[in-house]
Amino acid sequence: MNRKKVESGIRGFFSDLKRTKVGIIGLTLMILFIALALLFPFIGNMKDIENWNNLQYWQDNPKAVPPCWATKDVFKTVEIRGGQTSDSLQIMKGEIGNFTYVSFSFIYDLQTVPPKEIILDFIGNYTKPTYVFIELRRPDNTTLILTGRPFSDDETSVMNIFGIDPNKYSGEMRLPLSTYTNNMITVNNYIGPWLQENNVTVQIQDLYRLPSVAFNVIHEVLAPDMLKKANMTYLSGKYNLTVMFYSNDANLTVELKKFIALGGCYGLFGTDSSGRDLSMGLLYGIRWALIIGFSVSVISVLFGGIYGVIGGYFGGKTDEIMLRTAQVFYSIPILPILILLAVIFRPSIWNVISMLIIFGWPSTSIVTRSMALQIKEETYVEAAKALGAGSSRILFRYILPQVFPYLFASMALSVPGAILTEASLSFLGLGDPSIVTWGRILNEAEMAGATINGYWWWVLTPGLMITVVGMTFIFIGQALDLILNPKLRR
Amino acid sequence: MADLGRTIAVQTISNIAALVIIVAIISSLLVFYSQTILQGVVLEMTQNYARELARNPTIPPEQRQQLVNMYQQSLMVSFGLVGNPLSKVYHMMINVLTLNLGSSRQIYMGDSASISSQIIFALKNTIILFFTATLISTLLGLGLGLYAARKPHGIIDNLVSFFAILSSSLPMWWVGMIMLLVFAFWNHWFPTQSLPVYFAVQQLSQAYHSGNISTLTYFLEYIKTWMYYMTLPLITVILVSIGGWAYIVRNVVIGKMAEDFVMTARAKGLTERRVLFGHVLRAASPPIVTTAVLNIIVSLGGAIISETVFGWPGMGLLFWIAITNSEPMLIAGNVYVTVLLFIIAVIILNILYVFLDPRIKTSGGQQIF
Numbered sequence: 001m002n003r004k005k006v007e008s009g010i011r012g013f014f015s016d017l018k019r020t021k022v023g024i025i026g027l028t029l030m031i032l033f034i035a036l037a038l039l040f041p042f043i044g045n046m047k048d049i050e051n052w053n054n055l056q057y058w059q060d061n062p063k064a065v066p067p068c069w070a071t072k073d074v075f076k077t078v079e080i081r082g083g084q085t086s087d088s089l090q091i092m093k094g095e096i097g098n099f100t101y102v103s104f105s106f107i108y109d110l111q112t113v114p115p116k117e118i119i120l121d122f123i124g125n126y127t128k129p130t131y132v133f134i135e136l137r138r139p140d141n142t143t144l145i146l147t148g149r150p151f152s153d154d155e156t157s158v159m160n161i162f163g164i165d166p167n168k169y170s171g172e173m174r175l176p177l178s179t180y181t182n183n184m185i186t187v188n189n190y191i192g193p194w195l196q197e198n199n200v201t202v203q204i205q206d207l208y209r210l211p212s213v214a215f216n217v218i219h220e221v222l223a224p225d226m227l228k229k230a231n232m233t234y235l236s237g238k239y240n241l242t243v244m245f246y247s248n249d250a251n252l253t254v255e256l257k258k259f260i261a262l263g264g265c266y267g268l269f270g271t272d273s274s275g276r277d278l279s280m281g282l283l284y285g286i287r288w289a290l291i292i293g294f295s296v297s298v299i300s301v302l303f304g305g306i307y308g309v310i311g312g313y314f315g316g317k318t319d320e321i322m323l324r325t326a327q328v329f330y331s332i333p334i335l336p337i338l339i340l341l342a343v344i345f346r347p348s349i350w351n352v353i354s355m356l357i358i359f360g361w362p363s364t365s366i367v368t369r370s371m372a373l374q375i376k377e378e379t380y381v382e383a384a385k386a387l388g389a390g391s392s393r394i395l396f397r398y399i400l401p402q403v404f405p406y407l408f409a410s411m412a413l414s415v416p417g418a419i420l421t422e423a424s425l426s427f428l429g430l431g432d433p434s435i436v437t438w439g440r441i442l443n444e445a446e447m448a449g450a451t452i453n454g455y456w457w458w459v460l461t462p463g464l465m466i467t468v469v470g471m472t473f474i475f476i477g478q479a480l481d482l483i484l485n486p487k488l489r490r
Numbered sequence: 491m492a493d494l495g496r497t498i499a500v501q502t503i504s505n506i507a508a509l510v511i512i513v514a515i516i517s518s519l520l521v522f523y524s525q526t527i528l529q530g531v532v533l534e535m536t537q538n539y540a541r542e543l544a545r546n547p548t549i550p551p552e553q554r555q556q557l558v559n560m561y562q563q564s565l566m567v568s569f570g571l572v573g574n575p576l577s578k579v580y581h582m583m584i585n586v587l588t589l590n591l592g593s594s595r596q597i598y599m600g601d602s603a604s605i606s607s608q609i610i611f612a613l614k615n616t617i618i619l620f621f622t623a624t625l626i627s628t629l630l631g632l633g634l635g636l637y638a639a640r641k642p643h644g645i646i647d648n649l650v651s652f653f654a655i656l657s658s659s660l661p662m663w664w665v666g667m668i669m670l671l672v673f674a675f676w677n678h679w680f681p682t683q684s685l686p687v688y689f690a691v692q693q694l695s696q697a698y699h700s701g702n703i704s705t706l707t708y709f710l711e712y713i714k715t716w717m718y719y720m721t722l723p724l725i726t727v728i729l730v731s732i733g734g735w736a737y738i739v740r741n742v743v744i745g746k747m748a749e750d751f752v753m754t755a756r757a758k759g760l761t762e763r764r765v766l767f768g769h770v771l772r773a774a775s776p777p778i779v780t781t782a783v784l785n786i787i788v789s790l791g792g793a794i795i796s797e798t799v800f801g802w803p804g805m806g807l808l809f810w811i812a813i814t815n816s817e818p819m820l821i822a823g824n825v826y827v828t829v830l831l832f833i834i835a836v837i838i839l840n841i842l843y844v845f846l847d848p849r850i851k852t853s854g855g856q857q858i859f
Binding site for chain 1: 508825
């Protein structure tokens with residue numbers, strides 16, 4: 001085969017492919033997927049993928065929230081970073097007596113539902129005991145005080161809120177507000193009394209229930225029987241959350257790192273229960289799916305094809321032994337074996353790929369063997385033999401080119417199987433833990449009880465991606481099949 | 491006929507060879523795994539012993555080393571780490587082949603910790619689910635495929651073709667998850683977990699035996715309980731396997747319809763129904779039957795994982811439980827039984843094929859697997 005021949009052969013092959021409808025669909029989708037895989041660094045965020053296993057990286061994202069297009073009535077995320085000036089942020093500094101204080105007031109707008117979480121993140125520096133004061137001024141002009149009052153006997157130390165050394169500290173101070181409000185002590189000391197002050201009937205059993213819902217309750221419309229109602233009515237309007245630090249230390253400095261009021265939706269594809277952006281995982285999954293699909297199908301089909309042709313051409317004992325070997329491999333179900341191997345060796349993705357190749361080639365070889373049996377009886381092969389051509393010349397120049405179209409079709413058709421098997425393995429939690437694949441995302445969804453909790457966005461899209469990529473290659477394979485077997489065309 | 495016997499024998503032997511090879515692989519993996527773990531234990535114990543000795547100043551260093559070596563040797567013997575690894579693999583092979591794998595740390599299924607009884611319990615449930623599913627999908631698929639073949643390029647035909655493409659790239663377990671979301675989470679029609687099925691059945695039989703309900707209501711309730719827990723997994727398996735299956739029937743039948751004997755039958759003036767069922771279907775039966783059996787085998791792999799999604803107490807759930815609890819023996823037993831099922835199906839398939847297609851009897855040597 002000289003190069004020109006191969007080139008024109010491939011070109012002819014693609015022009016054939018373009019003639020059928022399924023071929024066009026398949027080819028377009030395949031090019032699209034390849035482009036998405038190659039261009040990921042430009043479309044997606046490589047940092048997200050690198051930090052996929054670093055859950056701290058994702059802590060400021062809302063957890064397990066649906067995509068934004070699928071939700072109405074959600075709180076839209078508000079984020080203010082340090083150094084930024086914003087209408088929603090007021091910073092005050094000053095001195096009262098011998099106390100130095102820094103206070104931050106954040107304003108967030110509640111339209112229908114409250115934020116899922118409010119994250120307060122500061123960088124502080126002090127060398128003397130320091131205290132915190134937090135209050136929430138609500139649109140109905142009631143004020144909820146969440147800590148002890150300043151300059152009184154029950155001042156609240158930074159240790160109680162941020163869990164840091166109250167006497168001397170320098171560094172980050174981070175508080176997810178709902179973990180503070182949804183707490184037995186906070187409910188007993190501040191939220192319960194505040195509700196009673198506002199004429200809400202608080203029974204003893206409510207005090208036990210409140211810690212799981214307190215963050216939402218403080219955003220509710222106040223009514224005497226509000227705790228008895230099953231569904232909550234939220235008070236809409238502008239909320240003003242004030243956090244004040246004060247200390248004897250004249251050098252007290254506190255700077256805002258970020259303030260985030262987490263919304264109930266995220267991006268185009270939502271997030272998982274660790275707050276990871278699913279769109280990045282889905283997009284990056286294309287890369288691995290294509291790598292797995294292509295490498296397994298191309299190598300196993302090429303090997304199987306050549307193996308079968310050699311067996312069929314030589315015949316006799318060689319053929320018998322080769323065929324039996326292939327049949328032994330063919331009757332081994334791959335998934336259970338892969339499961340056992342994965343449990344014992346904790347495989348890398350490359351091991352999985354090699355196993356898929358080792359067990360994937362025999363089906364092709366059995367078909368190409370019977371093709372070779374037919375082709376070697378053709379007159380042009382006999383003519384070549386009579387002219388004194390060697391076995392390898394006949395094999396590679398006369399028989400293999402005849403088999404190639406079939407090989408292309410079965411390459412395309414064996415891609416989905418490889419992707420599916422890897423996904424199944426990952427779904428069982430036995431995939432390569434260092435890479436992001438769709439099977440792995442589905443495994444994490446299953447582990448987090450996505451079907452029981454109704455996290456549909458977490459389940460639907462990865463499976464759809466597997467299906468669409470699989471179908472792309474089946475389309476291509478079908479189009480090739482139609483070209484090769486005109487009989488099917490009727 | 492001697493040729494026929496030889497064909498079947500050769501095929502069966504090569505299939506059994508495959509089984510033995512797999513058992514050898516499983517056994518060597520198990521031996522390797524347990525050896526590595528035990529070696530770690532021995533190393534740790536020896537180091538502890540050496541540390542103990544080092545605290546005793548009356549023993550000279552050379553003697554100390556000797557004592558440590560002796561201790562290590564005795565540990566190696568008591569843990570079975572000495573000796574020919576090949577003979578160990580051989581013994582393990584015998585154990586795996588007879589499913590004599592001891593007990594798991596906990597009872598995961600059924601009422602005994604013995605690995606073989608747990609696997610048999612799970613196997614029974616898998617067979618209940620997949621036998622029903624395959625029966626239904628085979629019948630439905632046959633009907634659909636025949637209908638599609640009678641009217642090529644009709645609506646049903648296009649639907650069947652599209653469905654075939656779709657289902658060959660659908661992960662069955664993912665379809666199961668979607669099913670759960672739609673019918674268990676949103677609509678509450680079916681349970682999210684099928685695991686309590688045995689409890690429910692047991693309660694029912696208790697009520698029956700204490701005489702609270704009549705035989706008829708017991709029977710109806712019994713069926714109802716099984717259906718309540720089994721419908722979702724059943725529908726999932728059928729949905730995913732039926733497309734490809736109907737498509738194969740369609741293709742085989744269309745291929746046969748183009749042959750001369752159909753023309754002859756039509757020329758004789760037979761009704762289209764007689765032609766289809768009397769002539770075409772008979773000629774098409776060998777490939778159809780083989781694919782039916784193949785279908786069962788192939789669906790087993792994907793179906794096993796779907797079981798974990800539904801919590802169906804079968805082989806798949808046992809796999810999942812064994813993996814999450816890291817029970818290598820249980821996994822190995824499970825793998826062996828799955829492979830055994832597969833290979834038995836393949837052997838049956840080959841014999842069936844020889845009997846169905848008379849041409850193979852004389853030509854010999856041809857085989858699907």
